[in-house]
Amino acid sequence: MELAPSYYTLELGRFGDSVKLVTDFRTHPKYAKRIYFAFKPLWWALHVWDFMIADRIAPGLSFGFSTLTAYPAVGAAAPVDGYVMRQATSESFATIRAGAGTVAGPSATLGATPWLRAHASTANTYNDFGRGIYGFDTSPIGGGVISAAVLSLATNIAPETFLGDTDVDVVAATPASNNNLVAADFTTLGTTRYATGKAVSTFSSVDGTYNDLTLNATGIAAINGSGYTFLGTRLKWDTDNSFTGTWVSGSKSTAFIGYFADQTGTSTDPKLVVTYLLSITISETVAVTASLLKTTSRIFSDKIAITDTITAVRIYAQEVVESIAIYASIFRTITRTFIESIGVSATIESVRSRLATLTEIVGITASMVKQQNKVLSETIGILDSTVKILNGLLVGIWRRRARPIITWSKRARHDGS
Helix, strand or coil: EECCCEEEEEEEEEEEEEEHHHHHCCCCCHHHHHHHHHHHHHHHHHHHHHHHHHCCCCCCCCHCCCCCCCCCCCCCCCHHHHEEEEEEEEECHHHHEEEEEEECEEEEEEEEEEEEEECCCCCCCCEEEEEEEEECCCCCHCCCCEEEEEEEEEECCCCCCCCCCEEEEEEEEECCCCCCCEEEHHHEEECCCCCCCCEEHCCCCCCCCEEEEEEEEEHCCCCCCCCCEEEEEEHHHHHHHHCCCCCCCCCCCCEEEEEECCCCCCCCCCCEEEEEEEECCCEEEEEEEEEEEECCCCCEEEEEEEEEEECCCCCCEEEEEEEEEEEEEEECCCCCCCCEEEEEEEEEEECCCCCCCEEEEEEEEEEEEHHHHHHHHEEEEEECCCCCCCCCCCCCCCCCCCCCCCCCCCCCCCCCC
16 A cells, blocks of 8 residues: 555555556545544644654754744646746846746746746846745644745756846735635745745756755745745845846846656755744633731732743743733721711791791701711701701791790710620
């Protein structure tokens, strides 16, 4: 039996000198994905082992799981790779560089990426301008801390420098689709360098040999730990929008010619190797409600919410970051004061004399502070043409000549009960 990412082969029997086989082919790496998800817990366990112990203490026991090696998918599938190009007839460098793409190769096995080819005879004009796009599934990194990343492209034939030598730059690429390339993707490459440029002349001339481009901090930061990462290649002349080479006749080129993932086998596929540290995050929420008697005259009540975030970046010195939110409601009591508001409405009638009868409506509002041995103080409002004062002595005055005197007093004490 043979198992590959997108197919498996079974032996059905032998017939003399012949062997009967059956192969089940799929259009995508179905079996690789099934194996990946089936053994993902083990995969993470090996990562933890390598990160926490083996790579630090006993490298000989490492399973090599502190790195991720990712490849583009085969054909028009995610994550795709291939070339995008503008083909024209006798255009200036500025015009062919800024123009719209005309061709894309999402299923190409090899190609000149990047590439600039001169017109055969018209001086300082060009016919072909190519760029490369490479997609990688970097989601297994998750929240890991990336320390290094290397893009490796395998040579097909010796590089060409007929128009002069310049660098191959690694930049961002944002194709419209993760699983296909179209001509319009020619204009989706960035101009910020994700790696130190590598001169075309320094690329290997040996078929199948990898050429490494080490990503810088900007390139590392661009790696998507939760999805696909797309990188592009273009000539330095293209990145800078400045041709500093020399035009020559005869349809000559400056180019790197390499393999894509559609080439048979995987030994020459473009690859991205990422070195990273597994990030371990522990989130803890603790809710505490406490009612504590701190002193003889103080009651303290608090509610505490604690969130711990632990990022494991060192085995000997674990870093712990705590965020603590405390909500406290503090009540202090040494002596308690009781305050009461009382509304009293009183109707007083039947105050008579020989000459007239007085009828009064009295509204009393009392605000009392009850403490031991304290006399109740009252504020009295009377709705009448009557004024009542004089230490609790009620004196009624009205317009009639008869003047009976009404005596009214009240005193209250609160003994603390």
